[in-house]
Amino acid sequence: MISSLQLPTYPQELEAWWWQKALTKWSDHGEEKILNLLRREIVEQSDRFNKKRIFDLGAYGSRDLSILAYGNFFFPRTWYAMNLCLAEAHFFRSWKKSQKGPIRILDLGSGSGASSFAVLQFLNNLDLDNPIFLNAYDYSGKSLGFLEQIHGALKRLWAKSKIQTKRLDLTSNLTKEKNQKYDLILMGYSFNEIFERREMEEKEKWMEDLTRLLSSNGILIVVEPANKKSCQELHSLSSQLISSQNELFLHAPYFNNHSCPLISNSSKYYSHEVRKIPITNRVQKINIPLNLEMNQVKFGFCILGKQKPKSYAFDSTICRVVSPINKKKGTLNFIGIGGNGMEYRYEIQRRDLKNDETKILTKLERGDILKIKNGLVGKDLTLIRVPNFESVTWPFAPRWEKA
Incomplete structure (x- = not known):
């Protein structure tokens, strides 16, 4: 969860x-x-x-x-x-x-x-x-x-x-x-x-x-x-x-x-x-x-x-989700804004995910803040390929207590 x-x-x-x-x-x-x-x-x-x-x-x-x-x-x-x-x-x-x-x-x-x-x-x-x-x-x-x-x-x-x-x-x-x-x-x-x-x-x-x-x-x-x-x-x-x-x-x-x-x-x-x-x-x-x-x-x-904000990594390893989590061409992908203020597209191959991992990631909400470890960057510097489920953590993903 x-x-x-x-x-x-x-x-x-x-x-x-x-x-x-x-x-x-x-x-x-x-x-x-x-x-x-x-x-x-x-x-x-x-x-x-x-x-x-x-x-x-x-x-x-x-x-x-x-x-x-x-x-x-x-x-x-x-x-x-x-x-x-x-x-x-x-x-x-x-x-x-x-x-x-x-x-x-x-x-x-x-x-x-x-x-x-x-x-x-x-x-x-x-x-x-x-x-x-x-x-x-x-x-x-x-x-x-x-x-x-x-x-x-x-x-x-x-x-x-x-x-x-x-x-x-x-x-x-x-x-x-x-x-x-x-x-x-x-x-x-x-x-x-x-x-x-x-x-x-x-x-x-x-x-x-x-x-x-x-x-x-x-x-x-x-x-x-x-x-x-x-x-x-x-x-x-x-x-x-x-x-x-x-x-x-x-x-x-x-x-x-x-x-x-x-x-x-x-x-x-x-x-x-x-x-x-x-x-x-x-x-x-x-x-x-x-x-x-x-x-x-x-x-x-x-x-x-008035105070200076808390400092975070100035790169794509932290991001705020600003799009739905999309299933497309065998991937899960979403748009996030990184710690440097840039827009990135994050992509993870669904073949690298178990069914329960796919279900968990599709429950991410627009506004969740994620940390991405070991993201791979190719020729397109704004595309981040996430290697596996373990590479994603969510330091701020608030949900509501069960009644």
Whole structure:
């Protein structure tokens, strides 16, 4: 089985809390009627975010129906995406908070708190002695109200934390916050919404101001939808930021402060994760007639920080998988970005693999980080022939604990 790390799954308490909220809101409705209400809103939300690209207050954050539909259906996927990013920062990129003092977190565009609670629970599970303070900003006061309710109702999941919420136009200047430094700044699917139809120069200036709010070892985690436009823009922006700021570094998704090469070459792939996730019982029930793909989460992300990133080999012996694992012409092959920021194609002959080894390798996910030992290079320097199964290890391949 492929797994370098077993992560806890979405809390049943959160799932139950959201459903109870729906039951309370429509106490005179039967279960199926409530499910159908949520289903219609979920379809509408999906169209708003993916087709119409409407992000004003009326589109989401002003109505209980919209928030409850999101909470019961989409909230777990955002929780899983942010959990994976923080797991990589902590377990693979060696981000550590100092032993003394509080951990300060800023969640911009927090909504009802999917990213916030993923991080609060993650830190709680580390059993740290540090107190944790979270500031959550959003344009929707109603969404922030739900965030506060969840925090108070499920305190066991984030026992050492305190929160403060603020309703705020996030396109405004962030310099008013400059006196406070943060160890973690989160943007969970919010950047593309905040700056829809804005010029790149405006986005870069805003992000420069934001990174100045990081503490000396702080990191900024930006998660974006897995469409090509959002991902390419995110990686282009992160590349510009590290070029213009000497004290800012790119920790992920790639290695050694290298930007994404896929934004400038002719690759058929673009940089995003495709991760399998467990489906909650409630999501499964809501999804029966919708038949949406809910057993995986797709997202682009980057991690920026003030400290120099952890160093890895500057060659093809380490890579991040950026394509599906393909079976073609008697081989298994995939595209990976190496420690030198270059795109490589890795290939292993299937005749050199046992059946169970083939099954294991085909379960690699887009986003897994591999080490390749004794890879063979021919005339094509970008083609790496992997001699056997034992040549492949996976230092970062997170999977979810069994229920």
